[in-house]
Amino acid sequence: MKLEYVLYGFGILFCIAGVGYLAAEYVKYLSEIGKLGSLLLTVGFFTFLGKYFEGLGW
């Protein structure tokens, strides 16, 4: 049971690292205003997602 959670943890970490790497590659070619917009939307995304999970009782 514990081993499964460790594997889930690794899977989630690799997914986040992969998405982070791809996003960093894309961000290199964005304009300054595009970077700012993306940053604000990322903050909004995690805020609303956090609120949603908070509502679920996490």
Place this chain on the structure above:
Amino acid sequence: MAVKHKILYLYLALACFLGIILIFVFDGYIGVYDTLIIKAGENEQKIEADYWQRGGRDWPLDVEWGGKASFQYEVDNRRFSSYKADIEVSVWHDLEKVSDVLVQSISVGSFDKEQVEWVVDTAEIIPDDVSPEQGYEFTLSIKRGEIERRFVVYVRSSDFPIKVVPAPPR
């Protein structure tokens, strides 16, 4: 009421995610892009703007001794405003300017393209005291405003191919 709020937060998070994707797509499309098509002998090469954006250095180009290379430079303005720039094409050798090939101002309308063409004749560039056996190379610089694209042009004769010296035995 609380359930509605929960779903609303989820939709807002999804909207933010879609917004990020849209910014990536839109920002990647918008801008001023240049494409160069070079014809030298039987070879045709197309150099897209992303070569330079990815940090590409001087583009190497082979031209037959005494031959000509024709260049077709296209400026694609994918912006909501018009784009004006001066295009300066010049030939350089040993960090010294040899000659100007072209100086032209362009004005490209919003979401429009503009083409500039020129021909480089190596016979006019190579000094008289350089023989085909020696070969010759020069740099072609294309300036569009503050942006510069550089090409190293190798002029060689097919009668004198490059000799590959085998590595000495150990």
